[in-house]
Amino acid sequence: MWLRFVTGRPVSAVTIAFLAWCSARLAAQGFTALLLIWDNASWHRSQAVRRWIRQHNQQVKRGATGVRLVVCHLPSKSPWLNPIEPKWVHGKRAVSEPDRLLSANELEARVYASYGSESETHLVMPKKVA
Secondary structure, eight states: OOOOOEESOOOHHHHHHHHHHHHHHHHHTTOOEEEEEEOOOHHHHOHHHHHHHHHHHHHHHTTOSSOEEEEEEOOTTOGGGOTTHHHHHHHHHHHOOTTSOOOHHHHHHHHHHHHTOOOOOOEEOOGGGO
């Protein structure tokens, strides 16, 4: 499982940066497609993200490096259909402490350890949307 933390809010530009990062990593491993099962978060459904995915897929089809992105949107208000939800519940229980509030750095380290993921640099929200 790959995890990336975001400094700021998860806006469209951050989502696009994450998708580009995933696409490059998967292409380097020989994959040709990535199936995205997405909820109805605004940064998933934005015009900017949809436009970027469309352009990315066209470039990949023409021979550019990357993987094709296939988006499957979940119906609204249906968390039981989202396969990531149980992982978040178990992860939250594994990293939190009921007696104290964890620092951001401590929480990040525990999340990476819990999911067995390597630490990555944070994705950063561009200044012009801040």
